[in-house]
Amino acid sequence: MRLTHFAPLLFPFMTIGAVQAAEVQVAVAANFTAPIQAIAADFEKDTGHKLVAAYGATGQFYTQIKNGAPFEVFLAADDTTPARLESEGDTVKGSRFTYAVGTLALWSAKAGYVDNKGQVLQHADFQHLSISNPKTAPYGLAATQVLDKLGLTAQVKGKLVEGQNITQAYQFVSTGNAELGFVALSQVYKDGKVTSGSAWIVPADLHDPIKQDAVILDKGRDNPAATALVDYLKGPKAAAIIQTYGYQR
Amino acid sequence: MPLTSADYAAIWLTLKLASLTTVILLLIGTPIALWLSRTRSWLRGPVGAVVALPLVLPPTVIGFYLLLALGPNGWIGQFTQALGLGTLTFSFTGLVIGSVIYSMPFVVQPLQNAFAAIGSRPLEVAATLRAGPWDTFFSVVLPLARPGFITAAILGFAHTVGEFGVVLMIGGNIPEKTRVVSVQIYDHVEALEYAQAHWLAAAMLVFSFLVLLALYSSRRARAGWS
Numbered sequence: 374m375r376l377t378h379f380a381p382l383l384f385p386f387m388t389i390g391a392v393q394a395a396e397v398q399v400a401v402a403a404n405f406t407a408p409i410q411a412i413a414a415d416f417e418k419d420t421g422h423k424l425v426a427a428y429g430a431t432g433q434f435y436t437q438i439k440n441g442a443p444f445e446v447f448l449a450a451d452d453t454t455p456a457r458l459e460s461e462g463d464t465v466k467g468s469r470f471t472y473a474v475g476t477l478a479l480w481s482a483k484a485g486y487v488d489n490k491g492q493v494l495q496h497a498d499f500q501h502l503s504i505s506n507p508k509t510a511p512y513g514l515a516a517t518q519v520l521d522k523l524g525l526t527a528q529v530k531g532k533l534v535e536g537q538n539i540t541q542a543y544q545f546v547s548t549g550n551a552e553l554g555f556v557a558l559s560q561v562y563k564d565g566k567v568t569s570g571s572a573w574i575v576p577a578d579l580h581d582p583i584k585q586d587a588v589i590l591d592k593g594r595d596n597p598a599a600t601a602l603v604d605y606l607k608g609p610k611a612a613a614i615i616q617t618y619g620y621q622r
Numbered sequence: 623m624p625l626t627s628a629d630y631a632a633i634w635l636t637l638k639l640a641s642l643t644t645v646i647l648l649l650i651g652t653p654i655a656l657w658l659s660r661t662r663s664w665l666r667g668p669v670g671a672v673v674a675l676p677l678v679l680p681p682t683v684i685g686f687y688l689l690l691a692l693g694p695n696g697w698i699g700q701f702t703q704a705l706g707l708g709t710l711t712f713s714f715t716g717l718v719i720g721s722v723i724y725s726m727p728f729v730v731q732p733l734q735n736a737f738a739a740i741g742s743r744p745l746e747v748a749a750t751l752r753a754g755p756w757d758t759f760f761s762v763v764l765p766l767a768r769p770g771f772i773t774a775a776i777l778g779f780a781h782t783v784g785e786f787g788v789v790l791m792i793g794g795n796i797p798e799k800t801r802v803v804s805v806q807i808y809d810h811v812e813a814l815e816y817a818q819a820h821w822l823a824a825a826m827l828v829f830s831f832l833v834l835l836a837l838y839s840s841r842r843a844r845a846g847w848s
Contacts, residue, residue, distance in 0.1 A: 432812040501712060506795060509812040534712045534794030537808070544686075545794065550693040550711040 394421040397598035398443050400434045401426045402450035402585065404512075404539050404557050405473065408618045409448065415614070416605050422598035430538055432509055438463060438590060445593025446602055448472060450539075451511045452584040459588060468589035472606045473620040475583035476558035477515050477575040482547050484571055491573040493553065494525055502532045503545040503554025512539045515580035516555035522579050546570075562619035577621075585620075624821040631798050632806040633825070639714070639802060640782040643721040647729040647778045648771065650722075655733035656763070660742075670734075674727045681724060685791025688720050692792065712794035717802075720788040729778040736770020737763065769840075776837045780830060 401409050406428050413424040431450040438444055438458065447464075449455050452471065458464050479494070481487045493499070505513035513535070520526045534550075536542035539557050546554040558574060561567050587606060593599030605611055612622050625633075658670055676684060691698045692711045699709045710716035740763060748758040764771075786804040793800030795809075803826055810819035 430812065432814060435814065436811070500708070501794070503794075506809065506812070508809065534796060537790060537795065537805075537812070541791075544689070544791075545711075548689050548693045549695050550689060550709060551794075 394423070395596055395598035396423040396425055397445050397593065397596060397602050399424060399426045399446045399448060399602065400438070400442070400444040401428050401448045402431050402434075403428050404450055404475070404559060405448055405585065408473075408559070408615055408620070411614050411618075412606070412611050415610060416602060419610075420598075420601050420605065422601055424598075424602065430509075443592060444590055445596050445599045446587065447590055448585065448587045448606075450585055452586040455586040455588040458590070463591050465589040465591070465594050468603060469586055470588075470603070470607065471584045472587040472611075473585045473615050474622065475512060475515075475585060476577070476619055476621060477512060477519065477580060477583065478556055478558040478561060478567075478619075479553060479573040479575060480543075480546060480556045480561050480567075480570055481553040481572075482549055482570040483552070484569075487553055487571040487573050489573055491523075491575065493573075494520075494523065494529070499552040500532060501534050501545070501551035501554075502529050503534050503536060503542045503551035503556075505539045505542040505555075506535045506537055510536075510538050510542075511583045511585075512555065512557050513542070515575075515583050518580040519555070519575055558619035564617055624817070625825070626818070628797060628801075629803075629806060629818070629822050632801050632803045632822075635714075635798060635800075636783055636802040636804075639717055639721060640779045642718055643725060643782045644729070644775050644779045646718070646722055647725060648775060651726065651729040651733055651774065651778075655730045656737055656759075658730070658734045659737035673730050676724050677727050681785065681787025682791055683787075684724060685720065685788040688716075688723070688788065689792050692716055692719070711792050712796060712800060714799050716792050717789055717800055720792055721782045721785055724785055724788050725778045725781045728781045729774040732770050732773040732777060733767065736767040736773075739770075740766045772840065773837065776833060780833050783826070783830065783833075 399409070409424075409426055413426065416422065416424055427444070431454050434442070434444070434447060434449070435454050435458065438447065447455060447458070455464070455469050459466070459469055479487055479491050481493075487493050494502075504516040507513035507517045517526070520529060534545060536545055539560065542554050543556045543560045545551040546556065555575075558572075561569065561572055587603065589599050589603055615622060654669070654673065658666060658673075689711060690696050692702075692709060693699045694703065694709055702708065702710055710719060744762050744766065745758055748762045753761065784804065785802070786808065789800065789802050789805055790808070793802075793805065795801050795805060803822060807819050807822050807826070810816070810822065
């Protein structure tokens with residue numbers, strides 16, 4: 374963080390070496406950590422720009438951005454936070470777009486525990502069902518919508534445990550403390566299949582779409598690398614990577 | 623009032639957790655501190671270090687390992703399941719266990735210092751007057767170490783009120799069971815409900831200030847500190 378204060382001083386020297394190449398500071402929703410690392414490698418190779426990412430919770434990023442954080446592009450975990458920043462005049466108008474649509478999965482660390490239709494939710498033999506906080510995490514909100522639609526809200530009420538974010542919801546399940554939970558498919562999915570345990574990939578019509586929006590922030594207005602990154606994210610190469618991690622486009 | 627019923631539930635739960643934790647810590651911390659202040663065993667160093675470890679480890683790290691240990695595959699979890707208690711994560715009991723570990727040094731160390739300050743002479747005098755070990759403890763050690771007990775109780779209580787990481791990791795954010803004030807404030811901030819967060823944080827700040835004011839204004843308590 375401290376280094377960024379010196380960025381303006383370093384800038385002239387950096388540009389001597391690599392003409393046109395710039396650095397872009399990106400705030401990335403924690404659930405998108407793995408895909409952005411894969412995308413960054415390609416992006417840096419293809420454009421010569423450098424991507425510097427910070428990972429964290431979307432709500433915290435909002436607070437930091439409002440208080441002068443040096444981020445130039447924001448890849449949020451939802452669509453409301455970027456929209457809010459846009460309406461408050463902290464973004465480059467017209468730069469907001471959906472870079473990924475999340476897929477919800479009902480997952481257990483135990484193999485064979487979750488069937489491929491989610492019938493396991495109807496049985497009462499589990500003690501804890503883990504979700505992320507529906508007030509702050511889009512996946513948590515989607516999970517409660519699914520339970521509503523299946524008419525199970527009252528039945529599972531006493532069994533719900535909340536992680537503050539999707540990482541913690543996953544942690545509760547992976548450590549076996551909750552038998553099953555609603556997680557992001559991207560957390561348990563690699564190269565077209567579920568990597569461990571058992572999962573039901575929740576049909577998208579059971580909840581509102583989990584749109585993850587990106588936006589160019591005010592600080593990135595004149596940075597060519599910020600524009601280049603957004604263009605790159607919209608392109609086919611990034612789309613292919615994003616899909617292998619269990620997101621839609 | 624700007625505080626909601628969920629906020630009050632969190633405040634009540636926090637006070638319950640901190641009180642119970644303090645009582646338990648005074649009960650198990652006293653023999654540990656007494657032993658640490660008297661023993662010449664080589665174990666004194668290692669045990670003292672273990673008691674102080676929660677000062678060093680980040681609370682979320684302690685919480686993560688508690689999540690593993692208390693879980694169905696952890697050694698504590700295996701034990702509680704064998705007893706028919708199930709697992710203790712996501713329960714008030716689990717939070718109490720976590721808080722006892724987390725606040726342990728804040729209770730043991732003031733007590734240890736208070737016991738050490740008494741020295742061996744009053745105990746020797748008591749022994750020559752034929753006082754047994756229990757009699758000596760209740761008639762001599764306890765009254766002389768009173769300031770240390772007050773300091774230990776206040777610090778243990780205050781530190782548990784401020785606990786966040788451990789609860790976050792093993793609590794599961796269940797209203798009236800594991801959703802304490804610090805987690806509730808964090809929730810408000812995350813949900814961008816700043817006004818709610820400000821009110822609750824202010825209440826917590828005023829409360830903590832009063833507790834610490836009581837500690838630092840009391841001369842007798844100060845004698846047992848450091």
